[in-house]
Amino acid sequence: MKYLGLDLGTRTLGVAISDLTKTISSTYGTLHFAESNYQEALKQLTSIMKKEPIEKIVLGLPKNMNNSLGDRAQTTLEFKKLLEDTFKIEVVMQDERLSTKEASSYMIAADMSRKKRKKKIDSLAANIILQTYLDKRKD
DSSP: OEEEEEEEOSSEEEEEEEOTTSOOEEEEEEEEOSTTOHHHHHHHHHHHHHHSOEEEEEEEEOBOTTSOBOHHHHHHHHHHHHHHHHHOSEEEEEEOTTHHHHHHHHHHHTTOOHHHHHHHHHHHHHHHHHHHHHHHHHO
């Protein structure tokens, strides 16, 4: 069984997946949907869930820098409930502060073009969220 990492945006859902040992996270892709149409995101996610043996979902929680929860965090918590109701598996929240910035820094350091960065940023942020969670479990 594997873990799925998700980075929720207003029009995209970055997806990452763990290996079977739950040690290494890899990017899986980015799902695109109409703004705030999370039902469409769930529909696309269903096809991944049918292909992959997923036992847990790790969803990035966009906390403010002062640790408070803003509007995006509330939307993400509502999406968590949709995931749990749809897939009937555990969904854990992982603090995602600075994950997108970190992903962008990695791609800039790799001299990736702006166009390619835009296509990859969400799945790489999901990868960072999932890898952070996997690393934290080892402690």
